[in-house]
Amino acid sequence: MAPKPGARRWRPALLVALLAVLPLAQVAAEDAVPGKPRSMQEILDASQPTDWRTPDNKNLLYLDLDSGRVLIELAPAFAPAHVANIRALAKNGYWNGMSINRSQDNFVVQWGDPAQEEKDRKPLGRGAKAKLPAEFARKTKGLPFDKLPDVDGWAPEVGFSSGFPAGRDPGADAAWMAHCYGTVGAGRDMAADSSNGTELYVVIGQSPRQLDRNITVVGRVLQGMELLSVLPRGTGPLGFYEQPSQRTPIKSIRLASEVPKKERVGIEVLRTDTPLFAELVEARRNRRDEWYKHMAGHIDLCNVPLPTRAPPPKPVAEKAKPKPRAKKPRSGAKAAGATKS
Numbered sequence: 001m002a003p004k005p006g007a008r009r010w011r012p013a014l015l016v017a018l019l020a021v022l023p024l025a026q027v028a029a030e031d032a033v034p035g036k037p038r039s040m041q042e043i044l045d046a047s048q049p050t051d052w053r054t055p056d057n058k059n060l061l062y063l064d065l066d067s068g069r070v071l072i073e074l075a076p077a078f079a080p081a082h083v084a085n086i087r088a089l090a091k092n093g094y095w096n097g098m099s100i101n102r103s104q105d106n107f108v109v110q111w112g113d114p115a116q117e118e119k120d121r122k123p124l125g126r127g128a129k130a131k132l133p134a135e136f137a138r139k140t141k142g143l144p145f146d147k148l149p150d151v152d153g154w155a156p157e158v159g160f161s162s163g164f165p166a167g168r169d170p171g172a173d174a175a176w177m178a179h180c181y182g183t184v185g186a187g188r189d190m191a192a193d194s195s196n197g198t199e200l201y202v203v204i205g206q207s208p209r210q211l212d213r214n215i216t217v218v219g220r221v222l223q224g225m226e227l228l229s230v231l232p233r234g235t236g237p238l239g240f241y242e243q244p245s246q247r248t249p250i251k252s253i254r255l256a257s258e259v260p261k262k263e264r265v266g267i268e269v270l271r272t273d274t275p276l277f278a279e280l281v282e283a284r285r286n287r288r289d290e291w292y293k294h295m296a297g298h299i300d301l302c303n304v305p306l307p308t309r310a311p312p313p314k315p316v317a318e319k320a321k322p323k324p325r326a327k328k329p330r331s332g333a334k335a336a337g338a339t340k341s
Helices: 040-045 080-091 225-229 275-285
Strands: 060-065 068-074 099-103 108-112 157-161 164-169 174-177 183-186 200-203 217-223 252-255 268-270
Touching: 040 275, 068 080, 068 225, 080 217, 080 252, 164 217, 174 217, 217 225, 268 275
Parallel strands: none
Antiparallel strands: 060 068, 060 252, 068 217, 099 108, 108 200, 157 164, 164 174, 183 200, 183 217
């Protein structure tokens, strides 16, 4: 029997999966770029500051490992209860000193409390809840959605919502985040409402879209996927590590808003609701690089790139030249035009 996503090693159940998002207008390359279509790099080079956004530090998690830092953007618009719980857990230092306990090939890595007995598990701390509702999907009202032009096998419509890859079913009035590479989700057991955000996973393999609407997705990795995808694979069931020494220690997981400014990572994310992004999508749908001999005319949701960058340096304002000061008369000197007594 195939392993269920979201399952914990010590319980029969279900485990995990995740990633991404991007809203997008259907724009042909002929409309987006007059003349010769631009490459993806040319499009990015021509971007303006308004084509980029800065993630809210209250929705940005820093997962710090010995090997470096992973940046995760949370998605409160899709999973408000789970995101609120994750924020509380991070503020409480819940994951500090824990470990990545699972690395399943072509699937996910997962972290949380490795203790198997409930009595041995770490308290959640102030403001964190042990029980949350399942947040597999949400209503479409009020949700921005930029639709991709191509059909999808997992949803009537796919596209991006505020930078997150998502599916949408207008007939059912439902929208949800899609399990793309880099997606972050909340592991659960058999019951739909058995996740609370204490055990999180990241998709490191081929997009397991069968998990869409079957597990709560809480965000996506913006930076640092290379630190997670290279972790040694677990040899136990579902890719769990069989020995504590095999686990990857977690130094800390913190909200960027709780980190001193000098320690924060500057990052900008390409907006997915602009003509420039629509042009970028078309450039990837139909590769016109000289190497390509056939244009696909199609792109999968999870194959749409989501560029990030370090904020460009601010231009240094040219200092105005100081005005020359008027010379003061020397001490004892007589004012001009004064007459002798």
